[in-house]
Amino acid sequence: MQLYHQFFCPHSRFVRLVLDEYGTDASLVEEHEWKRRPEFLALNPAGRVPVLVDGALNVPGANVIAEYLDESYGSQVGDKRLMPTASGERVEVRRLMSWFNAKFFSEVSELIAREKIWKRYMRAEEGGGPPDSFAIRAARANIAEHLRYLGWLAKTRKWLAGEKLSYADLAAAAHLSTCDYFGDVPWQEDENAKNWYARVKSRPSFRMLLAETIPGLPAVSAYADLDF
Template identity: 50%
Template sequence: MRLLFHLPLSPFSRKVRLALAEKRIPFDMRIERVWERREDYLSMNPACTVPVLQEDNGLTIADSTAICEYLDEAYPDMPLLGRTLAERVEVRRLVAWFDGKFHAEVGMNLLYEKQMKRLMGRGNPDATAIRAGYANLRPHLEYIGWLAETRPWLAGTSLTLADLAAAAHLSALDFTGDLDWTLNESAKDWYARMKSRPSFRPLLTDRVSGVTPPAHYADLDF
């Protein structure tokens, strides 16, 4: 059975889990505490980050972008990168937005400072960074809301990796209670559609020691 090394609160791991589930590809998971820097794991991924996907044939793929690109090439029946050249360009742009800009401006300031820093033993949260994360969240939710209002899905007419990437990042923050869904109703409605998909259900059952998700986290009707 293929194996995904992951961390429950890693949005990049969550993106790959959603992609595998949307493609109905069976897999097992193993939590990898990257701060322990296991030698066996370093030999698979010298960057010592999650996720890493290990196929049955021994092929090992590190980095969520590389994994998702591989999955779309190896298992093309449910395309997640778009069907036309223009669609693929837009999907990749938005995935880069969420994995890069959103993660840097929101995720690192909230998820990392409030949760991962503690797990990794890297000191106390930075209050200035946390305030910046909350301030940056509003325009990102407004952008997601605008995309959801003007398109059937974030990147166009069909569900793509752009939706999975955005939902992965938001779901990690929703788990920790750091999302104010009153900031944008359109973003909330789009996320409710994502949360109702069968691929999302395993994420809604995640539990992390020391963190209690809000009551609405696993509620499909919010």
């Protein structure tokens, strides 16, 4: 399998965590979606990463990939399955996966990734330029609300969607990890959210994410610290 991904893209990070948790090996291909390469648009006409190529099949988009991997490999990983089988629990995992992959992305993590990282690599005509401080302030205001909700979930459940680690935890942690690189997650404001993140961050699948750095823009010191 090949995964077309983008540096610090929260959706790509989510899929990488899932692939690693499932013990599935995929080679990474870095794609800068703003280049709109024709070969990449042929894989995904929507022009966005991540895209998983599994043999002859192109699977575009974080949620579609998650469903595909569960249907293709979920039943083979036994207790490590990231999607529950009971109907109500599936609804809850999908609700939270969508919360982070859509709502949190548009309100927080896309703003931070675009303004602080991707714009550094874009030419002006591709949307590059200095960070928009208004967008970053909006993301920081929004993340406080999300963290409160996350903390409430973490307080009332063992994992975000229930008794077991699921796609919901990996999606949330992937998006937060991109923000956390810059110290943009106010962990001190919610102990429950912080403890939950410490547990996810300690998983072996997370190591590769914590090892990544942006040239010329080091992470805050707590980013890769498991006892942050």
